[in-house]
Amino acid sequence: MSEYTQGLIDLPWWGYVLVTLALTHISIASITIFLHRAQAHRALDLHPIASHFFRFWLWLTTSAVTKEWVSVHRKHHARCETPEDPHSPRIVGIRKVLLEGAELYQAEAAKPDTLERFGHGTPDDWLERHLYSGRRNLGITLMLLIDLALFGAIGLTIWAVQMLWMPVFAAGIINGAGHYYGYRNFACDDASTNILPWGILIGGEELHNNHHAYGSSAKLSNRWYEFDIGWGYIRVLALLGLARVKKVAPKVRWGEIKHFCDAELLNSVVTHRYDVLTRYARGMKRVYAEELDKLRASLPEGIALKQARRWFNLDHARLKSSERLQLQSLLAQSPRLLLLYQMRQDLGALWGRSTASSEQLVHQLQDWCQRAESSGIEALSQFSFRLRRYA
Secondary structure, three states: OOOOOOOOOOOOHHHHHHHHHHHHHHHHHHHHHHHHHHHHOOOEEEOHHHHHHHHHHHHHHOOOOHHHHHHHHHHHHHOOOOOOOOOOHHHHOHHHHHHHHHHHHHHHHOOHHHHHHHOOOOOOOHHHHHHHOOOHHHHHHHHHHHHHHHHOOHHHHHHHHHHHHHHHHHHHHHHHHHHOOOEOOOOOOOOOOEOOOEEOOOOOOOEHHHHHHOOOOOOOOOOOOOEEHHHHHHHHHHHOOOEEEOOOOOOOOEOOOOOOOOHHHHHHHHHOHHHHHHHHHHHHHHHHHHHHHHHHHHOOOOOOHHHHHHHHOOOHHHOOHHHHHHHHHHHOOOHHHHHHHHHHHHHHHOOOOOOOOHHHHHHHHHHHHHHHHOOOOHHHHHHHHHHOOEO
């Protein structure tokens, strides 16, 4: 490299690539550990040393304001896949979220009511008011000067990649692909997916469906074959006394079949509700397929089989008005599909009825199991016996 373009550090081409990947990875780790898991969901507490490092690094590399980021993300969870969701590809389209995710974030962050309602509990000290949010662009300017001083002219390219990393991966891929492509471990009432079972490049955020199922969990991996590198960093911070994990997703445990439902069984079912709904969807999949196959020739106009299968595993309130009408006409042709769909809605209502007492909910759970076991549908009966074993 020419002496006129060389910085304090001279590296081969692959060295600059590794440095760029390392710098951007620190930014991703800061986002997932500090902004996402610690601030937005309170899944862990960070020591002031760790917390201030993440805040300072994010100021240098993203100009993100903690209160704004947290507010937009919390609103996303509260209004997921509805017109009020700040960045749902199901509402605004996958192309827009992938290409304009940062713009969608900025538009929502500019709304005072969003910040007021969802931004509580975020840092509000002198540094936050006068530096991190008061002079947000100063940080990325300093980062540019540091990159140029260290790496010379190539530092401009490194800086540009740093500036693009969060808009492309955090705002675009996680919010876009994480609600459009991939696999699902849990039948959440949204479209969240796990992009990959190995959460490395984006700090573990690839496991997005797991996160939506258990939003307050500090650990995003759930199956034995899944890996969350962000969780690995949290464990290291905990060993150093720089972090304290508050909550992780509960593990499913099984006991003996309870022939009479009680409060303990109810609590277990509610705790593992997304696992319950997932097992219900998988258990009824073959019955759905058989019934739809019988109706294939007489399906109401405008209804596709793939579309109909998705409706069966969603809460009725999550469907559009046009979808509800189509589903109603479909269910009218099959008593078995109608029963399975109604049983799924009744099952979800067990944790949706906030005004019911524990005794009432236990009675409703017992009634649900009895109806399932006397339905004449083998898959439904077997699921009920499995449901009685949650511990």
